[in-house]
């Protein structure tokens with residue numbers, strides 16, 4: 001009998017890629033999603049339960065109907081700018097929602113969870129490589145909710161014997177190499193999809209937010225991690241929880257390389273063959289100059305190493321997806 005995994009946010013960008021990786025590893029992913037940002041078309045490898053993490057009855061019904069052995073918890077609001085405007089909404093969905101998931105797990109006797117966290121829990125470390133032991137110092141309300149949930153995981157490991165892995169993502173990017181899934185946020189705020197939309201003529205050019213940072217070309221350095229590599233890390237994390245002792249363990253997941261905004265845009269222009277307009281704008285508030293992962297712990301402890309996260313593969317897969325699916 002295949003093992004069932006409840007995937008909250010399974011219709012979303014990273015969640016749907018994780019479902020594909022779970023199915024490939026022999027699990028049955030059950031997506032639990034309110035479809036506020038997720039897409040029904042992205043649920044292809046198991047059933048979809050339309051439900052809300054803010055409704056404990058929805059969660060109880062999903063656990064009762066599908067009897068998962070573990071949870072992957074992606075369901076959350078993710079837009080940093082919006083979190084500055086509406087901190088209460090973010091706190092409710094991300095923190096109360098996670099609390100509800102943990103309580104429902106307790107009622108259903110499920111004790112393993114892989115949690116979707118962010119490198120932003122570390123805030124701005126001043127250009128040093130970020131590792132799991134770097135200080136927790138989130139800046140945005142969004143990042144604060146993720147840090148708070150990591151704290152909840154630790155609390156529940158003591159009170160309820162919870163076994164948890166928190167995966168701190170750097171810049172999730174790219175699309176399924178088989179072309180079955182991709183990124184589709186609305187509104188879109190991320191660099192690579194915006195550049196692909198500009199190359200497709202769906203927007204009238206785009207902006208670079210600041211080129212006066214203390215970095216090699218003056219634009220911000222980010223660590224882009226291919227979503228298929230991220231999905232693979234979730235499966236490894238899940239397997240690691242088999243037979244684990246209660247506790248919470250964190251891993252930083254990036255490609256391990258800093259890439260500038262200009263390098264990304266040059267690569268999108270090269271791969272698309274379109275020289276779209278790029279204008280300079282003022283810095284975007286809250287952007288750190290450089291956020292790059294130290295992958296040592298993920299490599300040695302999780303046994304994971306990214307294999308699709310070179311810039312060319314990321315942009316090629318993203319571009320293929322955007323060309324095919326611009327109606328989404």
Ligand code: UDP
Nearest residue numbers: 189190191194207208209220222261284287
């Ligand atoms: N960025 C940009 N123009 C855009 C969108 C993003 O110059 O239209 C920059 C942004 O300022 C940051 C980097 O691209 O330095 C990555 O931004 P994104 O929103 O993709 O991810 P973040 O690192 O903020 O999570």
